[in-house]
Amino acid sequence: MTATSLIGQSIVKPDARDKALGRTQYGVDLKPRDALVAKVLRSPHPHARILRMDVSKARQLPGVVAVVTAEDTPAVHYGRWVHDRTVFARDKVRHVGEPVAAVAAVDEDTAEEALDLISVEYEQIPEVVDPQSAMAPGAPLVHEDMASYGPSTVRRGGQGNILDQTVISAGDVEKALAQCDVVQRQSYQAPATHHGTIQTHEAVASVDATGKVTLWSATKSAFAVRQTVCLALGLPMSRLRLIVTAMGGDFGARGTAVIEPIVVLLALKTHRPVALTLTRQEEFTGTSYREPAYMELEVGAKKDGTLLAVRGKYTIDTGAYHDSVGHLRPNTAMLVGPYRVPNFHLEGFVVYTNNVPRGHVRAPRAPYPIFAIESLIDAVADKLGMDPVEMRLKNAVQNGDTVPIGAVVEHVGFTQTLQAVSAHLEKEGKPQAPNQAWGVAAGQWSIHPIESGGPTSAAYVKVNEDGTAVLVTGVADQGAGQHALMAQIVAEVLSIPYDAVSLVAADTDLTPYEQATGGSRTTYRAGTTVRLAAEDARRQLISLASERLKVAGADLGMEGGKVFSREAPEVSVTLAALGAASLGSRGGPIMGSSNAGRAELMEAMAKAHGTVDGPIYCCHAAQVEVDPETGQVKVLKYFVAQDVGRALNPKLVEAQIQGGVVFGLGGALTEAVAEQQGHVLNANLLDYRQPVATSVPPIEMTLIEEPSQFGPWGAKGVGEPPTVPVGAAIANAIFRAVGARVTTLPLTPDRVVQALKNRP
Amino acid sequence: MKQLISLKVNGTTHEVAVEPYWTLLNVIRDHLGLTGTKRGCDSGDCGACTVIMNGKPVNSCLVLAVDARDRDILTIEGLAQDGKLHPLQEAFIEKGGIQCGYCTPGMIMMAKALLDENPRPTEAQVRQAIAGNLCRCTGYVKIVEAILAASEAMTPAKP
Ligand code: FES
Ligand code: FES
Numbered sequence: 001m002t003a004t005s006l007i008g009q010s011i012v013k014p015d016a017r018d019k020a021l022g023r024t025q026y027g028v029d030l031k032p033r034d035a036l037v038a039k040v041l042r043s044p045h046p047h048a049r050i051l052r053m054d055v056s057k058a059r060q061l062p063g064v065v066a067v068v069t070a071e072d073t074p075a076v077h078y079g080r081w082v083h084d085r086t087v088f089a090r091d092k093v094r095h096v097g098e099p100v101a102a103v104a105a106v107d108e109d110t111a112e113e114a115l116d117l118i119s120v121e122y123e124q125i126p127e128v129v130d131p132q133s134a135m136a137p138g139a140p141l142v143h144e145d146m147a148s149y150g151p152s153t154v155r156r157g158g159q160g161n162i163l164d165q166t167v168i169s170a171g172d173v174e175k176a177l178a179q180c181d182v183v184q185r186q187s188y189q190a191p192a193t194h195h196g197t198i199q200t201h202e203a204v205a206s207v208d209a210t211g212k213v214t215l216w217s218a219t220k221s222a223f224a225v226r227q228t229v230c231l232a233l234g235l236p237m238s239r240l241r242l243i244v245t246a247m248g249g250d251f252g253a254r255g256t257a258v259i260e261p262i263v264v265l266l267a268l269k270t271h272r273p274v275a276l277t278l279t280r281q282e283e284f285t286g287t288s289y290r291e292p293a294y295m296e297l298e299v300g301a302k303k304d305g306t307l308l309a310v311r312g313k314y315t316i317d318t319g320a321y322h323d324s325v326g327h328l329r330p331n332t333a334m335l336v337g338p339y340r341v342p343n344f345h346l347e348g349f350v351v352y353t354n355n356v357p358r359g360h361v362r363a364p365r366a367p368y369p370i371f372a373i374e375s376l377i378d379a380v381a382d383k384l385g386m387d388p389v390e391m392r393l394k395n396a397v398q399n400g401d402t403v404p405i406g407a408v409v410e411h412v413g414f415t416q417t418l419q420a421v422s423a424h425l426e427k428e429g430k431p432q433a434p435n436q437a438w439g440v441a442a443g444q445w446s447i448h449p450i451e452s453g454g455p456t457s458a459a460y461v462k463v464n465e466d467g468t469a470v471l472v473t474g475v476a477d478q479g480a481g482q483h484a485l486m487a488q489i490v491a492e493v494l495s496i497p498y499d500a501v502s503l504v505a506a507d508t509d510l511t512p513y514e515q516a517t518g519g520s521r522t523t524y525r526a527g528t529t530v531r532l533a534a535e536d537a538r539r540q541l542i543s544l545a546s547e548r549l550k551v552a553g554a555d556l557g558m559e560g561g562k563v564f565s566r567e568a569p570e571v572s573v574t575l576a577a578l579g580a581a582s583l584g585s586r587g588g589p590i591m592g593s594s595n596a597g598r599a600e601l602m603e604a605m606a607k608a609h610g611t612v613d614g615p616i617y618c619c620h621a622a623q624v625e626v627d628p629e630t631g632q633v634k635v636l637k638y639f640v641a642q643d644v645g646r647a648l649n650p651k652l653v654e655a656q657i658q659g660g661v662v663f664g665l666g667g668a669l670t671e672a673v674a675e676q677q678g679h680v681l682n683a684n685l686l687d688y689r690q691p692v693a694t695s696v697p698p699i700e701m702t703l704i705e706e707p708s709q710f711g712p713w714g715a716k717g718v719g720e721p722p723t724v725p726v727g728a729a730i731a732n733a734i735f736r737a738v739g740a741r742v743t744t745l746p747l748t749p750d751r752v753v754q755a756l757k758n759r760p
Numbered sequence: 761m762k763q764l765i766s767l768k769v770n771g772t773t774h775e776v777a778v779e780p781y782w783t784l785l786n787v788i789r790d791h792l793g794l795t796g797t798k799r800g801c802d803s804g805d806c807g808a809c810t811v812i813m814n815g816k817p818v819n820s821c822l823v824l825a826v827d828a829r830d831r832d833i834l835t836i837e838g839l840a841q842d843g844k845l846h847p848l849q850e851a852f853i854e855k856g857g858i859q860c861g862y863c864t865p866g867m868i869m870m871a872k873a874l875l876d877e878n879p880r881p882t883e884a885q886v887r888q889a890i891a892g893n894l895c896r897c898t899g900y901v902k903i904v905e906a907i908l909a910a911s912e913a914m915t916p917a918k919p
Contacts, residue, residue, distance in 0.1 A: 019861030022796020
């Protein structure tokens with residue numbers, strides 16, 4: 001780092017200007033004027049056989065250019081993890097909203113009319129909509145031939161409707177529980193919740209005369225979506241180029257192919273550009289979102305607060321299709337929370353039902369197990385008469401601990417977050433008003449051990465003839481400022497101004513591979529890749545300068561757009577001169593590749609294999625006021641302490657935490673997809689209640705910086721964790737305020753009133 | 761049956777043939793090509809489609825195009841003057857009130873309507889005014905800061 005370092009500076013996101021002007025093109029904003037409009041016909045039933053389908057009338061309607069069904073696709077299954085899906089339902093439908101056909105027509109009205117003209121004869125079969133019944137022997141099968149689903153790497157439960165199951169254990173829970181002074185037991189429940197992006201899913205596809213398809217999609221996983229579309233439609237990857245458009249929010253909605261195979265298929269059929277925008281209603285039945293979950297938990301501790309044992313069971317309703325990446329083991333391990341627990345026995349189940357498919361929503365699978373353990377730890381602390389932060393401090397995970405999945409955690413900043421909450425609560429003092437109190441809860445994320453394989457991404461940095469630079473990366477920007485950060489990293493390594501870096505991003509034909517912008521991994525992992533590419537460009541510049549200045553590379557420095565001799569700084573050459581000179585040089589135009597420094601990185605990672613380098617821990621505190629008559633909960637103040645490793649751009653970090661907390665507030669207090677026998681009853685933004693500006697409390701925060709080894713300048717991920725403990729923090733605050741324990745999310749007034757009645 | 765209407769958008773008058781059931785949002789986006797105005801729900805629940813019509817903020821997805829005939833309509837594209845950003849636009853950028861930006865046009869138009877009527881709103885009034893505009897990214901914190909900063913910049917507090 002130099003005196004003029006950009007690291008830690010709150011640079012304004014360069015995309016903000018166009019967005020403020022209304023110029024940014026999202027999804028179908030860039031569709032050509034003559035694009036056909038696509039619409040999807042969806043199943044009205046949760047479970048039914050398709051007896052007969054007739055599309056002839058729709059085909060004959062003037063203005064209809066194509067109607068497609070399962071017959072127009074290869075007979076293959078695909079999926080994000082297990083390959084359980086087809087583009088259109090073949091013999092039966094498994095959920096309300098499953099696509100059965102699609103049309104492309106000259107305008108929306110015609111497309112709508114065509115859908116009405118398709119006749120489908122269904123025979124309804126009994127549906128199964130909760131995992132308990134789905135696991136019972138003799139339950140109707142959602143997937144009859146689950147065992148045949150690829151890929152072979154997938155570990156399947158294989159019994160009835162159980163897709164996946166796991167057991168993680170250590171020590172002797174039975175014996176340990178018998179030795180505990182306090183044992184608390186409780187079941188918890190949480191509903192399906194929606195990502196609720198303001199832009200619905202949108203995509204445009206067009207085919208040129210050679211048969212090459214270009215797909216514009218608001219996705220964060222360009223390469224994964226390309227792969228899926230190619231698999232689903234039998235296309236070689238060379239025939240499909242996916243260009244990512246601006247995204248109107250992601251939160252897990254845009255990590256997997258949702259509408260893309262349909263749009264591409266229609267473009268191939270019609271040889272015309274085709275655009276598809278999902279309606280808000282379809283967002284609720286035609287995408288996938290947070291899984292409802294059931295947690296049973298038992299926690300035992302000694303008098304002094306030492307945790308001895310946790311027994312838990314985590315059952316996930318994955319709906320009709322599994323749009324998740326399948327990390328059941330680490331997800332189940334969340335049940336012990338960020339604590340040292342010598343004895344545990346944890347079971348996890350993923351079960352198919354005839355509900356709408358489940359997938360990822362901000363911090364997938366973390367908030368619910370954390371809601372359970374953080375509520376129960378709080379109850380144990382209360383039983384022991386112990387301060388809840390004290391209790392957590394006593395058991396907090398520390399550097400070098402082995403966590404339940406068997407990995408060793410390093411660079412752990414958890415204790416500091418607890419101490420920050422403690423200090424904040426001390427400063428605030430206990431609320432004096434009746435029915436008011438603070439509640440606390442801790443959270444964790446990214447407890448993934450370092451794999452021996454390196455990051456699944458690459459990047460290039462080109463240096464222009466005038467000394468400015470272009471970064472070529474597969475990273476998509478959902479709005480969190482990922483592109484700004486990536487450019488900031490390049491500018492820092494090359495010691496050039498931030499606005500001297502431009503960026504080409506997320507285009508499967510043009511940019512190198514990138515796994516996805518998600519999981520709070522972009523800054524940590526893609527940022528590392530980008531740093532490698534910039535460092536390679538820097539090396540090439542130094543070596544060229546060394547030739548020209550006749551100074552050994554090791555004696556050269558780079559700053560302020562120049563390479564100079566450290567001994568005699570007046571001996572220097574500008575990056576502009578080097579960029580220009582490189583064109584015909586022996587090494588060629590300067591083009592740094594992340595693959596150049598990769599071997600060293602991978603060696604270091606192999607050494608660190610099995611450790612968790614960038615684990616993220618946080619602790620939240622919420623002050624609530626509860627109306628004991630109505631059960632209304634008002635969040636008055638909110639405080640977050642989070643270990644971010646290193647805040648590369650503090651303002652962006654702050655923005656992620658504020659947005660994440662408010663996202664969590666929705667899940668804590670109001671959000672639930674209301675499902676009845678597989679039907680969604682509140683598929684709109686009025687009845688599905690996301691937080692609005694008037695419902696948000698002031699949010700304060702303390703950032704802890706416990707640097708990671710591999711993240712750029714020590715950075716860790718930021719965006720997922722702030723959503724994780726919110727439900728528990730508020731539930732615990734409610735308990736401290738009025739003595740009522742609500743164990744089902746969201747914490748609605750009627751549940752609070754009920755819990756008040758059940759008070760011992 | 762289509763009818764020919766004239767729509768005055770951002771100072772320019774357009775003649776458009778519209779079906780009686782088409783919304784103003786449809787016409788602005790699909791026929792005039794002004795895609796800055798966003799669609800989030802098509803049912804009046806998200807505020808992404810907010811435009812200003814005769815000085816009042818409206819959800820353009822709830823207004824029939826025929827009812828907007830001869831009215832004065834301002835969309836996000838008409839806010840900057842001669843390349844100079846409106847103070848609200850400046851403040852949203854500076855304060856970090858923009859993440860994905862999908863709610864931004866509607867949010868800014870709603871805020872403009874507020875400041876036109878009440879140049880020095882309190883924080884609570886700002887929150888009230890934008891309570892019908894959903895943002896999923898920011899938690900509203902920096903949006904509220906931005907609107908208050910723009911208000912301050914446009915109408916400095918009297919000493
Ligand atoms: S699109 Fe008009 S309010 Fe949502
Ligand atoms: S900035 Fe994304 S919805 Fe508001």
